[in-house]
Structure formats: C-alpha cells, structure tokens
Amino acid sequence: MFAQDVGIDLGTANVLVFVRGRGIVLDEPTVVAMNVETGEVLAVGAEARHMIGRTPAHIQAVRPLKDGVIADFETTEKLLKYFLDKVGIRRFWQRPRMLMCVPSNTTTVEQKAIREAAEKSGAREVYIVEEPKAAAVGAGLDIFQPSGNMIIDIGGGTTDVAVLSLGDIVTAASIKVAGDKLDQALMSYLKRKHRLLVGERTVEALKIQIGAALPGLRSEAMDVRGRNVVTGLPETVRVTSDEVAEALDEPIREMIAAARSVLERTPPELSADIVDKGIVLTGGGALLYGLDRRFSEELHVPVVLADDPMRSVALGTGKMLEELDRLNRARGRRIGMGFRPFRP
Structure with missing residues (x-):
C-alpha cells in the first residue's frame, strides 16, 4: 500500500514527513516540551517551539537531535510516534516502511540509533539514505x-x-x-558587542529579516530586545545588516x-x-x-x-520511495538510487 511507505527528513531543526501517494504531509520543528518531573510529553513541534525560553522550571522544551544525530533517544522516539500518529499512518495493524535521511558521515552507531528509534515508533522496515543524495534528487538534479x-x-x-x-x-x-552555529555566532556577537543576552527565536528572526552573508548587501536595521548582561535589565538595541554579516562571517568561512x-x-x-x-x-x-x-x-x-x-531532502525521499520495491527485489544490494536497508 502506498500509505505504508514513508520518507522522513529527521533534521536537527525540522522534521518533514513524505507519505507515498500523498506528498509532504508534515513540516514541523524538531522540538518536544516535557514535564521533567513526570516525563510526560506536553507538546511537540510548532507548539513546543513557542515554549522555548518561556517555561517554568519543571517544563523543558528540548531539541532531541544535535548536529544531525540523535542526542536523546527516548525523546526522539516519542517525537516520531507523535508525528506519525498526527499524519495518520501509524496503526496497530499497519507498520510502514521508512526511508530515513542521515548526514553523509554518520557512523554505524549513529545509524543504529536512528534505525532503533524508527522501529520503536512503528516502522516495519528501515532504509538509510545520505542527505546530500536525497537533497540532490529533490532539487531536480539528474545524478x-x-x-x-x-x-x-x-x-x-x-x-x-x-x-x-x-x-x-x-x-x-x-x-x-550550519544553521545552529550561525545562531550561536550571532548570539555571541550581540553579547560581546552590545552586552545583550537574547534567545534562540530572537536571533533566528534577526538572521531571517535583516541577515546577510556579506557586508554591504543589505542596508537594513532591526530593534532587538533582550537583557543587558551588566545591569540585568531589559534593553533594546538597534542592529544593522552589516553587523549580522560580521557576526556570521566565521561559520560561513568554515x-x-x-x-x-x-x-x-x-x-x-x-x-x-x-x-x-x-x-x-x-x-x-x-x-x-x-x-x-x-x-x-x-x-x-x-x-x-x-x-x-527547505524541502529538497523530503522531496528527494519521496522520489526514492518509488524505488523501494526494486530495492527489496535486489535483496539489499546497492542499486539505482544508491540507498540501502540498514544492517546493524
């Protein structure tokens, strides 16, 4: 059944789910809000992202993936289960086949963690494909x-x-x-130059609205609100596009x-x-x-x-899902799209 084939771009910042025959059915932040005292999941995705930096002590909004790999296995499993339930393809009588994207240098141990999280979330079979390959296919390149x-x-x-x-x-x-390091570099710059502490959502908005990769490309400015590290009081600072370009220079060079x-x-x-x-x-x-x-x-x-x-990897997994049956007939040999069933 088409509904049993699912492609997942399990990203550090966002999760995209492609269901064969339906296209991209979900695009949400990779964030889970939990009660740290009981372990109860309170919110997932966009709803949880709104809680980052705004929760009481007993509630934490966490991102279970770091640098492209799973940092918190149990939370990742809960996140996947929630999203698969949300798009309506996880049923007790129906276990989908999943195509999971991973960075090109992911180790066998890291792949195993991804496979186990997918299986525990309800996958019948798990296939692995490198992200740049899926991104190239999704971008329309004939590779x-x-x-x-x-x-x-x-x-x-x-x-x-x-x-x-x-x-x-x-x-x-x-x-x-990547994107997280750009945000961190901008946060450090604001703290160093303007003595201003800001949160993740603030620097992301700053990067999107007036950010630039080179000085002189944009001549815009934005008022940024945060906390002064010296006085401890709220403060508003005006930041220019050239300042953002200066802050982001080092990670871009890398x-x-x-x-x-x-x-x-x-x-x-x-x-x-x-x-x-x-x-x-x-x-x-x-x-x-x-x-x-x-x-x-x-x-x-x-x-x-x-x-x-933003959706190139997910679109690439969708095209690759068409090859799953041919891949199974090859009994695990690398063929066609060049992806493979995971072997621990």
Missing part, C-alpha cells in the same frame, strides 16, 4: 548520468557537501557547522572551506562538469541572504539556490 553534480545542503546541525555521479557520492564532507576541500578532491572531469553546471544550495541555512553569491565569489564557480531548498 544518475556519468556527469558531476555538486550539492551543498545546509541544515540546522550539519552542512553536507557532496559531488555525485552515476547515482552515488564521489567525494563528500560533512561538518557540524562552510566554504568544506566545499573547497571537496572540490580539491574531485576528479578533473567531474570538476569540469561542475564549472559548467554550477553548485546547488539546499537546506534552510541556504536561505541566508546573499549566501549563494558569497559561495560563488569564494569558490569561483556558479552557485544557485534550489527552487524549494
């Missing part, structure tokens, strides 16, 4: 020809860079510098360094293809204003933003 395609997927916890050809990864790198290292290890023929086609940016972090321009200037290669960068 199955003998031609080089380069993708940079900037999520919440990791940035995955990969060159693909003939349906598989040729060279790749995955670093734990992303560019990872992309450069992949290009340096790419075979010459594939490098020539990349120069012709350009590099595709996907992931929520890729939406930072001017980031495509900065990558292009630093790498001397055309860089374009995917049509739907």
